[in-house]
Every structure is written in C-alpha cells, then in structure tokens.
Amino acid sequence: MPDTRIVYGARCAWWDSIDKVGTTPTGLPACPHCGGVLFEVGTEAEWWLGVERHEAAGNDGYRAFVVWLRGKCFPTLEVAADAYQARTRATIVYPLENDEVLEPGAVLAITEGLPLSMFGRDVGTVVAARPTADGDLEIVVAIDDDEALELLTANGVAVSIADEEADDA
C-alpha cells in the first residue's frame, strides 16, 4: 500500500508528499531544505479538504497559494505570502493554432490557480487565461523564478512583464 501521507513544516512553510522528506542528523523525517521537523496528515485528499475549508472561510486565493507553496521552504507563512505576492507577472500570448509551444493537450490544463507547464517544467502559476480578439490565447502567469523566465524567452515565447506593482500595503 503506497504511503499517502502529506507532511508540512512545524517551523517552516514547506509542505509536500512524504517521499520528498529529508532527514535530520538523527534520522528523523525533516524539511529537505531547512531540516525543520514536520507534522503530517494521512492523505492528500485530507490536506486539500483543510485547504478548501480555509479558503471557504473568507480566504480567497488560499488554495492557489498552497499549490504554489508546495516544495518551497520559507521560515513563516507570512514570508511565503510576501514572496507569493512579489512574483513577476508575465503575459504570454499563445497562438492557439501552434501546438509546438505547449505540450500536447496542455491548453486544457491552463486553469487559474494551477501551475503552467511548458518545456518540461512548471514555469509559474496561471493568474488568468482569456482568448484575444485574434483568436490567440493570452495567459497571465505569475513566474516562479528567473530560470523559468529564461527558459520561456530562450524558447522564443513572447513574454511581456507586467509593470503593475503588487499591493504594497
């Protein structure tokens, strides 16, 4: 029977499936980035149920945040949320008749709040996707890191960086 547990940091914001854990010097399961100790829930379904309850309690966008957070270690959720807000927003115009840009079937996977996969890796999180007047698809993506941005431009994808500032409240 596969181990379905989801683990998350007791003292950091990291979370992922149990197969991703590191170990402390004494051999206990730990965050693979900072070595912090972990809590766990029994299944991924249980994990998302908790996330969805939290979103439904008036925390719009929480689920998308947790999707993005997977596998990343920050000292606190607040620091993670700041990094999430500060991500570069890029607009990609994707010609729908050109299936070479995205992997086959990928257009179907372009859903708000979910990772966008291009050229063999997740490059960011879809913020919005809408058809343009020319019949192309305009995708606004919160880019994960500079490497993702370089991957897109190196592969000839037209990327324009949004100038809008995140709320600096």
Ligand SMILES: [Zn+2]
């Ligand atoms: Zn950690």
